[in-house]
Amino acid sequence: MxxxxxxxxxxxxxxxxxxxHPLHPIPEIYASVANSYRLSGTPIAPAALQTAFKKAYKAESKAYPNYGREMVLRGEYGGPKQWWTGVIKSTFANALDKPDLQLPGGMVDRLIEIYASKEGYxxxxxxxxxxxxxxxxxxxxxxxxxxxxxxxxxxxxxxxxxxxxxxxxxxxxxxxxxxxxxxxxxxxxxxxxxxxxxxxxxxxxxxxxxxxxxxxxxxxxxxxxxxxxxxxxxxxxxxxxxxxxxxxxxxxxxxxxxxxxxxxxxxxxxxxxxxxxxxxxxxxxxxxxxxxxxxxxxxxxxxxxxx
Missing domain, CATH: 3.40.50.1000 (HAD superfamily/HAD-like)
Structure with missing residues (x-):
């Protein structure tokens, strides 16, 4: 039956x-964290990061689609953390017009930490x-x-x-x-x-x-x-x-x-x-x-x- x-x-x-949704606008958080690490001699304004973040995000997405997954499977890339590290570094390098900019230790991890919790959303x-x-x-x-x-x-x-x-x-x-x-x-x-x-x-x-x-x-x-x-x-x-x-x-x-x-x-x-x-x-x-x-x-x- x-x-x-x-x-x-x-x-x-x-x-x-x-x-x-973001708890605060992303450029505001990026600027706040950068200033707390004294990244620049003068405070970084959120407005300077708006376009820089979009440009960095777009470039990283094109270079490493889907967080570089295909390269990860071949053992050639580190996945999402490396991807977001690239976005963060490029954002500030673009905003400050310093292609070889080195970020202070811990700054990238702090931003990643914020956007993994209710601190960021x-x-x-x-x-x-x-x-x-x-x-x-x-x-x-x-x-x-x-x-x-x-x-x-x-x-x-x-x-x-x-x-x-x-x-x-x-x-x-x-x-x-x-x-x-x-x-x-x-x-x-x-x-x-x-x-x-x-x-x-x-x-x-x-x-x-x-x-x-x-x-x-x-x-x-x-x-x-x-x-x-x-x-x-x-x-x-x-x-x-x-x-x-x-x-x-x-x-x-x-x-x-x-x-x-x-x-x-x-x-x-x-x-x-x-x-x-x-x-x-x-x-x-x-x-x-x-x-x-x-x-x-x-x-x-x-x-x-x-x-």
């Missing part, structure tokens, strides 16, 4: 500019209440047999640490593309993940998929496929209940603030994309599913549940 098919929901979020005000509501919805809604939540982010592995520092509970499931993420040099301490212990209802976010660990950045379909595969690993390892992975109908939703990377990337991968337009500036198409706050997301999920 055939078993009834199960329905499961996977809902993922972009991280930066979707769940959290803050949640948008509705994020914590939304995840409280979502956790309640997970346990009470009658439609889905399981709901899995996660992050899909074009970032390095600090995003998990940032989210925890900001008060969200984050599971330890990670990407599994090409090589275990624990073999890639990064910021997060390598841990042995026991997926059997990763519950769906005890975490705000069950998994984090970063482009650095997955192998491609959004909008490439690969990162969404990696997320879908990781969920199957989670369900297959769950010891408190049994799922027939060949007998599940999935609803997959991704929410983010970037039309091309988040909305278009998700829809091209066969997911439901939802564009988070906090500034209410997107006017290109009435066919795009848009929300202006996460407060409007749960009703959207409920409509997908009954469709």
């Amino acid at each position: 055939a078993h009834a098919r199960q329905r499961c929901l996977l809902i993922t979020f972009d991280a930066f500019a979707t769940l959290f 803050a949640l948008y005000e509705e994020v914590r209440p939304f995840f409280d509501q979502l956790r309640e919805y997970k346990t009470q809604q009658p439609v889905f047999d399981c709901i899995v939540t996660g992050i899909i982010s074009n970032s390095d592995d600090r995003v998990s640490t940032v989210l925890r520092s900001l008060g969200l509970s984050v599971g330890r499931a990670r990407a599994d593309e090409d090589r275990s993420s624990t073999l890639l040099p990064g910021f997060e301490e390598a841990t042995t993940t026991n997926l059997e212990e990763e519950g769906f209802y005890s975490k705000d976010l069950n998994m984090v998929i970063t482009s650095y660990e997955a192998g491609q950045e959004k909008p490439n379909r690969l990162i969404f496929d990696v997320a879908a595969r990781q969920v199957n690993r989670l369900l297959g390892a769950a010891k408190w209940t049994q799922y027939d992975l060949d007998n599940i109908d999935w609803t997959r939703i991704h929410v983010g603030d970037d039309f091309a990377k988040d909305y278009q990337g998700a829809t091209d991968a066969g997911w439901h994309g939802i564009l988070l337009d906090r500034d209410n500036t997107f006017t290109d198409s009435s066919d795009v599913e848009v929300i202006n706050s996460l407060e409007a997301l749960l009703p959207k999920i409920q409509r997908h549940a009954t469709s």
